[in-house]
Amino acid sequence: xxxxxxxxxxxAKLYIDLPSQGHYYNDKEVLKDNQYSSVPVFGMNAMDEIxxxxxxxxxxGTATTEVxxxxxxxxxxxxxxxxxxIDYILIAIRIATYGDTMSxxxxxxxCSAVHENxxxxxxxxxxxxxxxxTNSFEVDGFxxxxxxxxxxxxxxxxxxxxxxxxxVLAINNNSDLKREDKETxxxxxxxQSSKLNLLVAVSHIExxxxxxxxxxxxxxxxEFIENNDAEFYTKLRDNIKELTENWNLPNIDxxxxxxxxxxxxxxxxxxxYSNFFGVRSLNSRxxx
Numbered sequence: 001x002x003x004x005x006x007x008x009x010x011x012a013k014l015y016i017d018l019p020s021q022g023h024y025y026n027d028k029e030v031l032k033d034n035q036y037s038s039v040p041v042f043g044m045n046a047m048d049e050i051x052x053x054x055x056x057x058x059x060x061g062t063a064t065t066e067v068x069x070x071x072x073x074x075x076x077x078x079x080x081x082x083x084x085x086i087d088y089i090l091i092a093i094r095i096a097t098y099g100d101t102m103s104x105x106x107x108x109x110x111c112s113a114v115h116e117n118x119x120x121x122x123x124x125x126x127x128x129x130x131x132x133x134t135n136s137f138e139v140d141g142f143x144x145x146x147x148x149x150x151x152x153x154x155x156x157x158x159x160x161x162x163x164x165x166x167x168v169l170a171i172n173n174n175s176d177l178k179r180e181d182k183e184t185x186x187x188x189x190x191x192q193s194s195k196l197n198l199l200v201a202v203s204h205i206e207x208x209x210x211x212x213x214x215x216x217x218x219x220x221x222x223e224f225i226e227n228n229d230a231e232f233y234t235k236l237r238d239n240i241k242e243l244t245e246n247w248n249l250p251n252i253d254x255x256x257x258x259x260x261x262x263x264x265x266x267x268x269x270x271x272x273y274s275n276f277f278g279v280r281s282l283n284s285r286x287x288x
């Protein structure tokens with residue numbers, strides 16, 4: 001039976017164009033009808049807010065995917081959305097839910113003064129959408145083409161890293177282990193961590209080109225990097241880190257309000273989703 005209350009259900013609060021414009025999705029229908037422009041965004045409902053306060057759902061990533069699909073019904077496959085589209089979407093959802101202005105607490109790197117600043121989130125989205133995207137570089141004559149990781153890849157790697165960190169903590173807190181046994185176990189975890197870092201780097205590589213030939217099979221790329229010298233991997237890793245930084249949210253310009261300082265500095269949003277959506281303010285981390 002239809003009810004007049006349906007007329008008062010939540011409506012789309014804004015429409016967004018995803019920064020990727022579907023460039024990295026190939027044949028995957030991540031959004032309905034492959035629509036990446038003028039995507040309607042609804043504010044969160046009561047269940048969405050509860051979801052973002054569920055620790056297990058936050059850790060596994062399901063909280064984020066469920067809320068995204070609730071607030072953006074066009075989303076068909078949230079796990080395959082790339083990282084910078086995820087950030088863009090979540091900021092849009094927060095705007096649709098709580099409004100454009102958000103108060104963030106920052107610490108001045110010059111004088112250590114702590115103060116709050118009102119940030120206009122729509123301005124961050126505008127700057128983010130206009131950021132140029134560079135996704136290739138050269139190392140020793142090889143052209144390396146990069147791609148952003150999907151939300152599933154980012155979540156899987158984060159959970160693997162979290163598991164290793166817990167193992168390290170457990171070993172260090174185990175008073176029954178002999179020193180040499182601790183060192184042996186920690187060395188093994190260090191090897192696993194190094195392997196994980198290598199896999200993360202390789203996962204960012206879409207293809208490698210040289211002399212008119214192209215390799216895009218991940219297993220072959222991994223084997224090539226593992227069998228190359230350490231200097232090549234260091235160059236590769238540093239370039240990947242530098243380029244992928246450009247896929248992060250743009251920095252925010254802050255002016256210190258302390259009378260004895262008053263210097264400008266930059267900060268970035270720390271997208272801790274439990275805080276980002278749970279309260280109206282958000283701590284930020286200073287850039288070095």
